[in-house]
Amino acid sequence: MKIGKLILAAAAAALMSGSALAQDKIDVKLGVLNDRSGTYADLSGEGSVVAAKMAVEDFKAADKGINVEVISADHQNKPDIGSSIARQWYDQDGVDVILDVPTSSVALAVAEITKEKNKIFMNSGAGSSDLTGKACSPNTVHWTYDTWALANGTGSAMVKAGGDSWFFLTADYAFGHALERDTGAVVEKSGGKVLGNVRHPFPGQDFSSFLLQAQGSGAKVIGLANAGADTTNAIKQAAEFGIVQGGQKLAGLLTFVTDVKALGLNTAQGLVLTEAFYWDQNDGTREFSKRFAERHGGAMPTMVHAGVYASVLHYLKAVEATKGKDTAAVMAKMKETPSEDPLFGKGEVRADGRHVHDMYLFEVKKPEESTAEWDLYKTVATIPAAEAFRPLADGGCSLVQ
Amino acid sequence: MSAKAEPVSADAILVDRPTRNKRLHMTVFLALAGLLLIAPSLFYPFFLMKLLCFALFASAFNLLLGYGGLLSFGHAAYFGMASYVSAHAAKVWDLSPELAILAGTTTAAALGLVFGALAIRRQGIYFAMVTLAFAQMTYFFALQAPFTGGEDGIQAVPQGYLFGFLDLSDTMTLYYVVAAIFLLGVLLIYRIVHSPFGQVLKAIRDNEPRAVSLGYRADHYKLAVFVLSATLAGLAGATKAIVVQLASLTDVYWGMSGEVVLMTLLGGMGTIFGPMVGAAIIITMQNYLASLGAWVTVVQGVVFVIAVLLFREGIVGVLSKWIKKPL
Amino acid sequence: MAEIFSIPSAALYGQLLLGFINGAFYATLSLGLAVIFGLLNIINFTHGAQYMMGAFVGWMLLTYLGIGYWPALVLAPLIVGAIGMVIERTMISRLYKLDHLYGLLLTFGLALIIEGLFRNGYGVSGLAYAIPPQLSGGVNLGFMFLPLYRGWVVVASLVVCLATWFIIEKTRLGAYLRAATENPTLVQAFGINVPLLVTLTYGFGVALAGFAGVLAAPIYAVNPMMGSNLIIVVFAVVVIGGMGSILGAIVTGFALGLIEGLTKVFYPEAAATVIFVIMALVLLVKPAGLFGKEG
DSSP states (O other): OHHHHHHHHHHHHHHHHHHHHHOOOEEEEEEEEEOSSSTTTTTSHHHHHHHHHHHHHHTTTTTTTEEEEEEEEEOTTOHHHHHHHHHHHHHTSOOOEEEEOOSHHHHHHHHHHHHHHTOEEEEOSOOOGGGGTTTOOTTEEEOSOOHHHHIIIIIIHHHHTTOOEEEEEEESSHHHHHHHHHHHHHHHHTTOEEEEEEEEOSSOSOOHHHHHHHHHHTOSEEEEEOOHHHHHHHHHHHHHTTTTTTTOEEEESSOOHHHHHHHOHHHHTTOEEEESOOTTSSHHHHHHHHHHHHHTTTOOOOHHHHHHHHHHHHHHHHHHHHTSOOHHHHHHHHHHSOEEETTTEEEEEOTTSBEEOOEEEEEEOOGGGOOSTTOOEEEEEEEOHHHHSOOGGGSOOTTOO | OOTTSOOTTHHHHHSOOHHHHHHHHHHHHHHHHHHHHHHHHHSOHHHHHHHHHHHHHHHHHHIIIIITOOOOSOTHHHHHHHHHHHHHHHHTSOOOHHHHHHHHHHHHHHHHHHHHHHHTTSOHHHHHHHHHHHHHHHHHHHHHOGGGTTTTOBOSOOOOEETTTEETTSHHHHHHHHHHHHHHHHHHHHHHHTSHHHHHHHHHHHOHHHHHHTTOOHHHHHHHHHHHHHHHHHHHHHHHHHHHTOBOGGGGSHHHHHHHHHHHHHHOTTOSSHHHHHHHHHHHHHHHTGGGTTHHHHHHHHHHHHHHHHOTTHHHHHHHHHHTSOO | OOEETTEEHHHHHHHHHHHHHHHHHHHHHHHHHHHHHHHHOOOOTTHHHHHHHHHHHHHHHHHHHOOOHHHHHHHHHHHHHHHHHHHHHHTGGGGTTSOHHHHHHHHHHHHHHHHHHHHHHHOSSOBOOOOOGGGOSEEEOSSSEEEHHHHHHHHHHHHHHHHHHHHHHHSHHHHHHHHHHHOHHHHHHTTOOHHHHHHHHHHHHHHHHHHHHHHHTTTSOBOTTHHHHHHHHHHHHHHHHOTTOHHHHHHHHHHHHHHHHHHHHHOGGGTTTHHHHHHHHHHHHOTTOSSOOOO
């Protein structure tokens, strides 16, 4: 009897220790670094943290033996603050992956530090196509969009739709110039003409005189090569001057659904823009967005939030597959495995770090066409993944041979 | 500040007890050096280096404000342009760090000479406004000029090898170099203040007409201290660019000019050790309250208001009054 | 179409008109600053934040109390002015015996606090405030389409500016004010409550800022940073016009709006810098400003 009990006890102990060994937990720390208090707070901000957490839960990370902690910080759109936080996160706080980072100047700085510390940077919020071009790195994945894709979407699609003469209202700084240059190139390649441009100080407040010049040019399309408050102010003031009523179309070259919501359909109707994601696109996006809105004060997710969700999902899948978080192994896994999620559908991460997926050209609905608070867009065209992004060879990325 | 301002520990400055004060000051400097030696084992070295750069910046600013009696609302111009030139020199011209820093510092000196020569012609609030105007022009220049990289700034600045053999990408080496630069800068300021030149400067600050009547060319002294202040501010900016490996528009923005005024006011105008204390507090606050985002601005504003209403001598100023010795 | 310097004249007139409209804002704002500095020797760095508060109070009146634009034009300046008077009573008045620069530092700190608080409460994206229906739409002037609201801005600003100038330069009250600045003790001896006069004057200057804020709300987004973007420019205007001169502030405000408008046509990238270049030049040549009297 006693020996029997002993054997039973021993067997039980052996079994328990066996299963404990099999459960090697991987601790992962994700840092969501974005603008939480400034001009991009609505399109990224706390919503990105919500999206990241949702991805961790939907992936059921805990059940798979992966402990994920999500922290966040505000880079205030300043590269020095962003790079300070990134450095501290990697050096002192054990962060493995930095997510989001809108504002290209900050994103470039964070990409540099991530390369130096050999961690992983999965960007969703920034637009600079240099992240997968001149400044590409083996540690960067650029998920959601870039200026080339936006220029290509809005530029070529509008020319095809009849908008073949353009005038640019450009924010006078590097990003604005890049946006204008990329879009202008696409317009001319598609058979359109660029009639002129005017550069406004960045950030601007009063666009009346510049809008007047745009009006005077007679161009069919006025391209707004700026972002954030500059774009929304320009659109508001354009409405004041009756530009759209006068027959010219406005193209927002970097506009988000939160900008349109803030402007209201009365002011923004007819605006054409390109985005990578819209909450009402299909059942998959609708289901996610409903859950997101419940956790984010009723506001629908922007493409930036969606990108954070999808990139976390893809990363965790790679961690699970490689059973660890070794940077080189995980990056390789992410690039060799095609991605699939209900938000972006099928996609893949290219050698230069660029994630390719379909992009969509949208037009803002007229007030009478909208049936709900967030019913803002109608889809004009879908740009398939193969055409939506800059060809791999054209970027000047050193990783592509 | 003109004679209407409350003088900082007036008796302590006018009644100079040289030897005893000097011994006190040397002790404080030694303690400071000791603190700098052990600090990296207690705090994140990168944060400390940033702090030291700003402490030097504030000390340089105080040379002009506390000892020269001139409030410049545009010191970011020297800090920022030095930072840009230093970054550009290290990255594009491939200069070794000591030459890059030298390039940056020289730029600041030149800028200080030009702006100072023009600004000195005016007094008080008009002087402050001229310096602000020049700083704004510098900001817009930085925004437009291609070499500054606009919004992106100059990124990925290489740290290189100091004097050809000290590897600055090693954190501890870099730290000791920055600490050395800081100490040298502050010692230089100390020397300037406690020299005959410094005495005349204080006399001009307290009563310019009287100093002029005694035969001193007030304008020359004011320009000299302006250039010195701008140069040392430039040294701080140039060093910062190598440490942070980044030069951006924040460095030339007028908010930066406002911040250095706050650091000096909080720490104690007209004291040697005040500005570094002020800088330490403000930088630490910005770092630890970073998660609070916009609240940092509010807190800084509150500190400003309290400092101006109740605390004009600043922390070290109050300390100095207490021990009845100049600091 | 006639061309002037290769710009079609119609476009040029349009830009000049727009510049004039911007000048109206500069004039009203710098007027408030000039009143406060000229009569009280206080450099009110909080002016930008108080302008922003005017816009926000207007927005709040509409959103929380349903009070529309027209009453807000009167109420918002009164509320903001009252807040200003409280600030003056409790904080600024303690600094009168000290160097002017302490006043500047105090108001700078206050500006940081006010802007920070609003940023926390309302974010930075900007809140919408509709143009009142009576003023929407516009009139086609031939060389450009002028939104009615912008035309109203010019009219309202001119009326307020001229009324202020008249009160200060031509009435008894204004005379007391000017006398009180020069010799407060003597004026006090005549039985006039000088501290009260000072407080009211500060409140009035601040109310002017608030008024400009309400005027701005429908065309610029109501956002916490709207003041800090403008304040440096307004300072430049006041310094150019002459820090004590009421008329100087008004004339310079409009003139600079015009110059800025012209710059936007011929060399738009410099539009932001031109005012500072002019300020530096004026300070070096005639430091009291174009209309000012030194001292």
